[in-house]
Amino acid sequence: MKNVNVVLGLFYGDEGKGKVIDYLSSNARYAVRFSGGNNAGHQVEVDGKKFAFHLLPSGILYKNIKAVLGNGVVIDPKVLLEEIDNLKANGYKVDNLYISEKAHVIMPYHIILDGVLEDIRGKNKIGTTKRGIGPAYCDKFERSGIRMEDFISKNFKDLLEINIRNKNVILKAYGYDELDFKSIYDEYKEYAKALKKYVCDTTTMLHKAIKNNENILCEGAQATLLDIDFGSYPYVTSSNPTIGGVSTGTGIGSRYINEVIGVIKAYSSRVGEGPYVTEQKNEVGDMIRELGHEYGTTTKRPRRCGWLDIVALNYAIMLNGVTSIAMNHLDTVGKLDTIKLCVAYKYKGKETTDFRTNIDFLKNSEAIYEEFSGNFGDISKCKSFDELPENAKNYVRRIEELTNTKVGFIGTGAGRENIIVR
Ligand code: IMO
Ligand code: MG
Helix, strand or coil: CCCEEEEEECCCCCCCHHHHHHHHHCCCCEEEECCECCCCCEEEEECCEEEEECCCCHHHHCCCCEEEECCCEEECHHHHHHHHHHHHHCCCCCCCEEEECCCEECCHHHHHHHHHHHHHHHHHCCCCCCCCHHHHHHHHHHCCCCEHHHHCCCHHHHHHHHHHHHHHHHHHHCCCCCCCHHHHHHHHHHHHHHHHHHEECHHHHHHHHHHCCCCEEEECCCCHHHCCCCCCCCCCCCCCCCHHHHHHHHCCCHHHEEEEEEEEECEEEECCCCCCCCECCCHHHHHHHHHCCCECCCCCCECEEEEEEHHHHHHHHHHHCCCEEEEECHHHHCCCCEEEEEEEEEECCEEECCCCCCHHHHHHCEEEEEEEECCCCCCCCCCCHHHCCHHHHHHHHHHHHHHCCCEEEEECCCCCCCEEEC
8 A cells, every 4th residue: 555655855945856756746646745834836838837835735736636735745825725716717627625623723823933033134134925824834843833724714713813922922022023812813714614624533534545446646745865864954945845844744654655856957946045066156046047047936036056966966866765766957957058966065174975954064065077978968958867968978977877866757858748758
């Protein structure tokens, strides 16, 4: 009964998980988000229409799929309702959505506090998406959060009141405007009413699906190096986007997990602050950004760009037990004359291939590169690995060799059909 497959980001996010999820969704009966919230931004193109999902599992576009927001997700009800309305406006019924009663709700004070905390950090800011993610997870672990089951019940009023009283103490102390309970309650109780019909026990539902041998696809958001435990702390998100997050964020134990597909780009990128060993703060980075359209789906920020990093990649493969790699944007690096691949770091005069998240290590490690010839030409029509030009094959083969992992999916262009599956 190993019918659960997982898609995870292996770097700092924005690897193009949406494209791989979209491909795998055609065989799945359940599409499940297990961590994060609307800090994610996943683009999918269906029938010529582009959709950007922040919260909903992108598999929701498939009629036969049940889309699940697991208990590990933090949900901004306003954003969720907007996404639902947008789908409805595009002809989708959205009668296939299931929200865990245990998922926590992002409230307006979480969003405000996200900004306040960043202001207080000053030059040490994290560069969050300011969607209230961190403060919402704080309340969850501090045990004052509001779960979906309480949000849609009469408990909501009391819980909200206590929370607002507490948050106002903090806001006042830092000189920010205090919040008005009544206006927030009046607005949010309407959202609760609208979402109530979707809320259920998703864990039991998923375990019934496992028993019935139905395929479940867990859609990772964020990525390994943004993991609260295993990422470049404190420059991380507030959840576990790594493999363990699947279990804690859905209630599905590891014995049911089959494939773990790790998504990367043929180069790399990062948004927000934090160390990034293979970053190219130069014309090369600028060129990659333009060629790869590396501007945020969620915050529109220009992304920092650089070369693919095998040291970090092997760490992510090891942590997650990745069974195959999905590599996007092979076409993009193929437009360059020369492609570099980081195969080791030099730290304090010593070469190493052991990745560490220690900030001093990451800030002061120098990348050691191998070079490859680019100029692949147009590869968007290639349907198999064999059809790729020799330069492209060499680059992919070397990545497989260095990671001891198969590159099972290759993105060869922006469209849904531009994918090689091996
Ligand atoms: P997808 O799913 C890229 C980054 C933010 C910031 C840090 C913390 O599209 O890959 P947060 O708002 O989560 O507290 O911000 O994490 N970040 C992402 N970067 N893609 C994402 O999601 C991200 N989600 C969070 O930029 O550096
Ligand atoms: Mg993103």
